[in-house]
Amino acid sequence: MRKFNEQKELDSMNGALKLRTQINNFIDKINDQGYSNVCWLGIGGTYASAMQAVIHMKEKSSIETFYENAAEYIVTGNKRITKETLVIISSVTGSTQEVVAAIKKIQEVGATVLAFLDNADSPLGEIVDHVISYPENEQLKFFMAADRLMYLKDEFPDYEKFYQEMDQHFAxxxxxxxxxxxxxxxxxxxxxxxxxxxxxxxxxxxxxxxxxxxxxxxxxxxxxxxxxxxxxxxxxxxxxxxxxxxxxxxxxxxxxxxxxxxxxxxxxxxxxxxxxxxxxxxxxxxxxxxxxxxxxxxxxxxxxxxxxxxxxxxxxxxxxxxxxxxxxxxx
Amino acid sequence: MRKFNEQKELDSMNGALKLRTQINNFIDKINDQGYSNVCWLGIGGTYASAMQAVIHMKEKSSIETFYENAAEYIVTGNKRITKETLVIISSVTGSTQEVVAAIKKIQEVGATVLAFLDNADSPLGEIVDHVISYPENEQLKFFMAADRLMYLKDEFPDYEKFYQEMDQHFAxxxxxxxxxxxxxxxxxxxxxxxxxxxxxxxxxxxxxxxxxxxxxxxxxxxxxxxxxxxxxxxxxxxxxxxxxxxxxxxxxxxxxxxxxxxxxxxxxxxxxxxxxxxxxxxxxxxxxxxxxxxxxxxxxxxxxxxxxxxxxxxxxxxxxxxxxxxxxxxx
CATH class of the missing domain: 3.40.50.10490 (Glucose-6-phosphate isomerase like protein; domain 1)
Known part of the structure; x- marks a missing residue:
């Protein structure tokens, strides 16, 4: 099959699923501290993934969650993003100029930022406090973070069963x-x-x-x-x-x-x-x-x-x- | 000029601006009662107007406000819409099937619905409690409602000056x-x-x-x-x-x-x-x-x-x- 390495694909997805420990450590801590809402911020492909995360959560959740375009945030801002907000981003290069500028502005507001970066040695990697570094599988990373947030609010009671199936069969x-x-x-x-x-x-x-x-x-x-x-x-x-x-x-x-x-x-x-x-x-x-x-x-x-x-x-x-x-x- | 009647256009816009008294009576009452968030619901053209209303408010407001697609609400729901929510819609025909079905579902939740209807003698007119009936000028109606909400939260201090200019010069x-x-x-x-x-x-x-x-x-x-x-x-x-x-x-x-x-x-x-x-x-x-x-x-x-x-x-x-x-x- 053209451009397809089965073992590499399996390893990539299974490795991503193993990030759940790191993701949960972070999300559990944020949940303990309390947060007001969750913002998924991106541009282009990551903006699209943000839309998916929001609709995924809408299925189950009453948490206030929304997506925000990085470039639009730079010029218009968003008063719903405060120091109580959890902002989640993802970037392959870690250098997308609009996202870098938006995150700098968000840091002035004092929101907590979780960044999934393929490349942690990058402009975003340098400015963000909480980085989880692993290549590809953006949607899976976002869903794992979203699912943990919902689980902790008692909105996903069968979370463990779902991830048992995912860990065993998904890849x-x-x-x-x-x-x-x-x-x-x-x-x-x-x-x-x-x-x-x-x-x-x-x-x-x-x-x-x-x-x-x-x-x-x-x-x-x-x-x-x-x-x-x-x-x-x-x-x-x-x-x-x-x-x-x-x-x-x-x-x-x-x-x-x-x-x-x-x-x-x-x-x-x-x-x-x-x-x-x-x-x-x-x-x-x-x-x-x-x-x-x-x-x-x-x-x-x-x-x-x-x-x-x-x-x-x-x-x-x-x-x-x-x-x-x-x-x-x-x- | 083809398909253009100046006096009719002027009358249409000035008449829309005069709806502000009706709009304010309603919004002021809702504000007194208290509300948790504002949802602009639509499909197609009215979904687009809903997007515009949300971005308009984002410029100034920290009120939680979002748009919702009527068809998507029917199947997925939205747990942020509760009996404390103010839902605002607009319809020319008053009969768009997805909006009628969505509003029926929203009424079960108990949210307050304000409907701008070109035609009040319509399925939506029959089921909605608060109807403001006037043709066209959808965006203007939405902005007037949004502006009053923001004014009442002290987010639009020069509201009166703005509408003085609008009433005098806009049309x-x-x-x-x-x-x-x-x-x-x-x-x-x-x-x-x-x-x-x-x-x-x-x-x-x-x-x-x-x-x-x-x-x-x-x-x-x-x-x-x-x-x-x-x-x-x-x-x-x-x-x-x-x-x-x-x-x-x-x-x-x-x-x-x-x-x-x-x-x-x-x-x-x-x-x-x-x-x-x-x-x-x-x-x-x-x-x-x-x-x-x-x-x-x-x-x-x-x-x-x-x-x-x-x-x-x-x-x-x-x-x-x-x-x-x-x-x-x-x-």
Missing amino acids: QDIVNVAKEADQFAKEFVEKHHNDAMHYFVGAGNQWGATYSYAMCYWEEQHWLRSKSIESAEFFHGTLEVIDRDTPVTVYVGEDTQRALSERVAKFLPQICGNYTIIDSKDYDLPGISEKYRGTVSPFVFHAINNRIDAHMEHINRHPMDIRRYYRQLSY | QDIVNVAKEADQFAKEFVEKHHNDAMHYFVGAGNQWGATYSYAMCYWEEQHWLRSKSIESAEFFHGTLEVIDRDTPVTVYVGEDTQRALSERVAKFLPQICGNYTIIDSKDYDLPGISEKYRGTVSPFVFHAINNRIDAHMEHINRHPMDIRRYYRQLSY
């Missing part, structure tokens, strides 16, 4: 999804690698990832035009520009917003002959209880999207690492 | 913007009426309107493909698909997020030969103090967009009232 299950999806991904890319525009539709804990996949992968890394739209919003405008040949992909996950994406999936065949439905239900996740599949579905989609990326990169002969303008020009 | 100023922008709008439409894809970029209190203009006007009413992107996010993906011929329009407003849109406006000429900058600063607003222009800029853009719509409808011979699928098919 292997997701690797199996990748292998199972590879042929689909290849055919999908053969059909769509030259689309003039591709619409991606998603909801719930997959919405942030849908936004990010369209923008941070197709636009930024494949230089392919794409638009993302929330499943519920699709019916309030975007549907009118869809016709027989318009490429539309719908992610149908298993959280509470499944019905919203199912509605799009059921509607599309009436008006469109070029749609793709990616349903996490089509993938076995042995050892993961039915009731947890909604939480796990973004990881199923992530594994499938990774396969699409691997084939897209090859078929379009477009290395995903190159950028036309980002960090190439000054602006 | 005529906005009508003048429309007249001044008409020639620009005609030329813009002549150039862009057949675009395969048009990118709209906006920030701050114009972001919701940018999202709505791309989706609820170009997609839904003109059947033209478009994508909206937040100014800060533009640099984290979308920029890579912009080239010489890509049509991009940037709204540069005057609130605190002006710098984010200016950054896009300054960057674009390096990589794109088909961009348009619409800057609210280019329009005089006599009688409106400099410090209030940031609040008024979405209305400036709204007047300009209306002129674009009038010309687009004519040049494309596409009546804005027709829908291909919406409320035509069952789904």
